[in-house]
Amino acid sequence: MNRPVTTIKQIADAIGVHPSTVSRALDPKKRHLVAEDVAKRIASQAEALGYQPNRLAASLRLGRSQLIGVLLPDIANPMFAPVLSGATEVLSTEGYAPIVADAGDATSQQVSFVETLLSQRVDGLILATVSQDDELVAFCIDRGLPVVLINRSETRDRVSSVVSDDDLGMRLAVDHLVGLGHRRIVHVAGPPSTSTGLLRRDGFERAMSHGELTGTVLEATAYTREAGAEATTRILDTGDDITAIVAANDLLALGALDALKRRNLRCPDDISIVGHNDMPFMDVVSPPLTTVRIEHREMGRRAASMLIDAIKTGSSDIRHVVLRPELIVRESTRAPQR
Secondary structure (H helix, E strand, O other): OOOOOOOOHHHHHHHHHHHHHHHHOOOOOOHHOOOHHHHHHHHHHHHHHHOOOOOHHHHHHHHHEEEEEEEEEOOOOOHHHHHHHHHHHHHHHHHOOOEEEEEOOOHHHHHHHHHHHHHOOOOOOOOOOHHHHHHHHHHHOOOOOEEEEEEOOOOOOOEEEEEOHHHHHHHHHHHHHHHHHOOOEEEEEOOOOHHHHHHHHHHHHHOOOHOOOOOEEEEOOOOOHHHHHHHHHHHHOOOOOOEEEEOOOOHHHHHHHHHHHHOOHHHHHHHHHHEEEEOOOOOOOOOOEEEEEEEHHHHHHHHHHHHHHHHHHHHOOOOOOEEEEEEEEEOOOOOOOO
C-alpha cells in the first residue's frame, strides 16, 4: 500500500507556521531566512512525516531539469572515480544530479550521447572527452548548452576548463630523475590529439632541455595499459641504453612495467618509471609507482561549481582554472645502476 504524499501545507499545519516558511526552511539556499530553532523544528517534522520534495514540479517551475551530463572517455579508468566524487559532492549540495556516460573517443558516439542527454533536458555538461579541436564542443555551443571541460582543454578556447599544470607536472618528473643521476630518459607520450598528450610531451622536452639533455619520445596510440606496453617494447627493441621512462599517465606506466617484466628487466634496478595522475592504488602496485599527483577531486569540485554558476547566471564568460600538481615519490625510481 502506497504511503500518502506529505505536503508542505501539512508540515506547516503541524508546526503552526505559514507554508511559505516551511518552503524556505526546506530550501538549502533560503534556509538562512528562517529562524534557526524554527528551521530545526520544520526539518524534524518533515523527516517524521516522510516528506519528499517534488523536484519535477520545481524543475518545471524553473525551466530546469536539475540534471548534469558528465561524459568520460573511459569509465573504467580509475582516475575518473575521484573526479566524479568531487563533482557529485558539489552538484548534490546544489540540488543537481549527474548522468554519467562512457562516451569513448569517437565523435559520432559522443554526439549521440549528448543528443540523448538533451532529450532528458540536462542543464549543462562536464566533458572529459575533448580533443584539440573538438566537434562536440561546437555541437554544444550551437545548442546553447553550458559546458565546462575537465582534465583536457582545447586549442580554440571556446569554453571554460579545469585542468592540471601539465608543463609543471612533467618538469617535476624529469627534475626528479635528473636529480637521481638519470640522463637517458624516454617519454611514453599520450595521443597528440589530446591536450594532455601534447602539453605533457612539450613539458618533457622543455624540462630535458633545461638540463641540456635530449630525451627520446615515443607516442602511445591510446591512454591504455596495452598501448603503454607496446610503446615500451618498441623502446626496448631499439637497444638504446635507457635508464628511465616518464609516462604521460599511470596506465601507460603500468604498461611499461608489464613490458619490462616480459624482458626480465626490473624496475627500478634496471629502469626507473614515473607515471602521471596518481590514480587510486598506485601505492600498492609492485613496485609502488612514483607519479605526478593531480588533484582530481578538486578538479571535479571546481568544474561542477563553474558549471552551476554559468547555469544560474546565464553567463558565457570563459574561465580557466589550472591546478598545481605534486610529485609523489615511491619505489619505482632510484639512481641508475649502470
